Amino acid sequence: MFPTAGGQGGPTLAEVGEFGLIDMIIADLPDRSDVLIGPGDDGAVISVDGPVVCSVDVLVEDVHFKTQWSPAESVGRKAVAVNVADIEAMGATATGLVIGFAAPPETQQSWVLDFARGLRAECQTAGVALLGGDISRAAKIAISVTVLGGLGGLAPVTRSGARPGDVVALRGRLGWAAAGLAVLGRGFRSPRLAVQAYQVPDVPYGTGRVAAAAGATSMIDISDGLLADLGHLAERSRVAIDVARNAFEVPDTLQAVAAATGSDPLNLILTGGEDHALAATFAASDVPEDWVVIGSVSGAVDEPSVTVDGQAWDDDAGWDHYR
């Protein structure tokens, strides 16, 4: 079992040291038949069958998360979730991950243990093995997660395969993380469901592979906002995508946040990032159960585009890391 985290004023990373910390993080990981050599050697060894899908994501304190807005455990969970979502978006199943972790020496050991507890919990939920990692000192907390996944004999689902005549379908939530961020940014801690959605995205684990098996022609996870990410699909597939406004129900929570923050709830849904739902294109007859059709693909366009009911959506479309 993982040691219980101490309170404020417990030992810092400088006092515990790198090796003590690694020992605590990797203690008692569950056995898996596809992990031949786990953490503790110079490299982990996993058994793979066919092509390997690989993706990396970096989370930096005060850029991607603030410690006062996200408890350490949820930072750990999010670090796993956002990365596994990328593997799902290829139509693959995530099998294992390695983590790079850097933090200031004065960081409380308890923060790191809570972070590691979240990391391990989300690995469990996502069915992913924690294969190993490395720890360093840095001016701020920085987390890099690399995930590996397998395709199970299917072709990868890329961003470039959308075809004119396809429909666009969605699995997962939209607007919730943006709603959480909007209230946290104004100094509130509620609605709780929105705040929690910002802290840990609800990734629809396993559904990327379902989409691939059903014949998805293209797929992406929604990290930057629906319209921005569909823009990536349109660009890579050289098509036009039109989204139907009435395909979206506005949940009461988003309605409440929009009212309290003077924003348009549909804008949260269409442009809010970080929910990591999956959007994919299919032939109309191939849409899997539990996916919601939200739009259509047309082609032969001079310029790839994404419209809402045939019109450009003129609000700030998604998150650009350098803006």
Ligand SMILES: [Mg+2]
């Ligand atoms: Mg992605």
